[in-house]
Amino acid sequence: MKAVIYGGKGKINVENIDEPKLRNDTDVLVRVKAASICGTDVRLYWGTMNDMFGYEAGDAMGHEFAGVVEEVGKAVHNFKKGQRVVSPFSTHCGHCYYCERDHITHCEKLTAFGLGKHWGSLGGGQAELVCVPNADRTLLALDDRVSDEHATVLPDVLTGVFASFEGMRGGSSVAILGCGPVGLASVMCARLLGAGPIFAIDHHENRLAIAAKLGAIPINFDQQDPVDAVKSQTGGRGADIATDTVGKIGSVNLAYPLVRPRGVLKMLGYIDPKEQIPIGPASLAHITLEPCLVPPIRRYQPRVMKLIADGKLDPTPLLSHTMPLSEAPLAYKMMGERLDGAIKIVLKP
Structure with a gap:
């Protein structure tokens, strides 16, 4: 499959890599329909956060994505193939000291998509497929009134x-x-x-x-x-x-x-x-x-999704461009150098 790969400071590649597989019965494979570039991705692109995240050349990019369920693990109960879903930028265990107190982004076993080895080395969301762990706890079914593009603001920024x-x-x-x-x-x-x-x-x-x-x-x-x-x-x-x-x-x-x-x-x-x-x-x-960084995103996602679906929040002004995944190197350059009025760019696999 094609995925956006960090190639070193100021360099982004679109490469063919192996498709992810279900690793646990609680996993779900998601076929990505839209993925947006976050400001954190741009900082990684410029190499300014890489030591803290354990981010290296060859790592997959992206943690803001929405798509359709492709394959479901045997122990997943809440999702089925073909269902539209969105994920928060991270996963959580649901059982540790912090999860029991609803501080899920401080989970003792927290992992995040596309944010390097210090965040669990999950695959990046700017790809054709993503394996989502703890799917019943992590994923959110998308309201049909929310487009794939608008859904990409739900994992993190909005x-x-x-x-x-x-x-x-x-x-x-x-x-x-x-x-x-x-x-x-x-x-x-x-x-x-x-x-x-x-x-x-x-x-x-x-x-x-x-x-x-x-x-x-x-x-x-x-x-x-x-x-x-x-x-x-x-x-x-x-x-x-x-x-x-x-x-x-x-x-x-x-x-x-x-x-x-x-x-x-x-x-x-x-x-x-x-x-x-x-x-x-x-x-x-x-x-x-x-x-205010990394609040408990998954707790707030249903409420913000409803606000978007009801027309009370419109993400359109945040999303300046939509581009094919193959043009990710240009998209990162545009966001990194603020070219052509770029604010936030959505990539479509």
């Missing part, structure tokens, strides 16, 4: 952002740093949950324009001071919530003065563990730091 914003009070002011896929998803979810005003901060005009269409107040930090802009529309206090989707020390330092005292700073961007995040500003202003 579901993860929604989980991070759940519980937010209606009417909260929110400042979002970065208008990539996570930032735009943050605008969508904040608006759905009743936030306002919502500020979107970036310097790419095409992305700011999308954020504005989604209901945010766009702020180009090359043209105006974001702190002044936010405070001028929040009674001089700052936003109730700031959300950093960039994952850089510079963006965290910008986020602090955007948040009012006793506000919340949500950290959705991946920050290199070698970096030192300053705590002083949070301590002085009693700002709550809320790490």
Whole structure:
């Protein structure tokens, strides 16, 4: 079968590899109909997260995929051949200390698709076939009203952002740093949950324009001071919530003065563990730091899928391009270098 393979820093190949087989009676083979490229995939493409993940040349890419059940293990009860399904980016055992407390992305036996040996070396989702372990616990049957393309935001980005914003009070002011896929998803979810005003901060005009269409107040930090802009529309206090989707020390330092005292700073961007995040500003202003990476995706997937099916969340603005799997090298270049307005690209095997 054809699969997207990491070829070393800045290099992606589409190669013929052996088809996966059922390894356990609880496995399901999924024929992939659509797979999207995540920002994490782009970081792996550039080699910036590879040591942490144990990612090497020859590893298969991708953890956001949807498809159709191809083959079912003998001990699988909830799925049958031909059924449309989507998977979260990871699997969990269901029995360990963390799973019993519903912290499934901290499962002691967690494995993830296409994220290297430190995450269990499962096959990548940007391929024609994927073997899904613990299928009854992992897979979700797709609502017929949700397209394959839209389903690719369920394994990670849109579901993860929604989980991070759940519980937010209606009417909260929110400042979002970065208008990539996570930032735009943050605008969508904040608006759905009743936030306002919502500020979107970036310097790419095409992305700011999308954020504005989604209901945010766009702020180009090359043209105006974001702190002044936010405070001028929040009674001089700052936003109730700031959300950093960039994952850089510079963006965290910008986020602090955007948040009012006793506000919340949500950290959705991946920050290199070698970096030192300053705590002083949070301590002085009693700002709550809320790490939001890898929430329990599978718990939230049914709810977010229903919101998409009911037309309350529309992933279309996140998905800038759809391309054949054979063009994955170009797709990664487009996302990695932000060419042709690329935000998030869906690959079709």
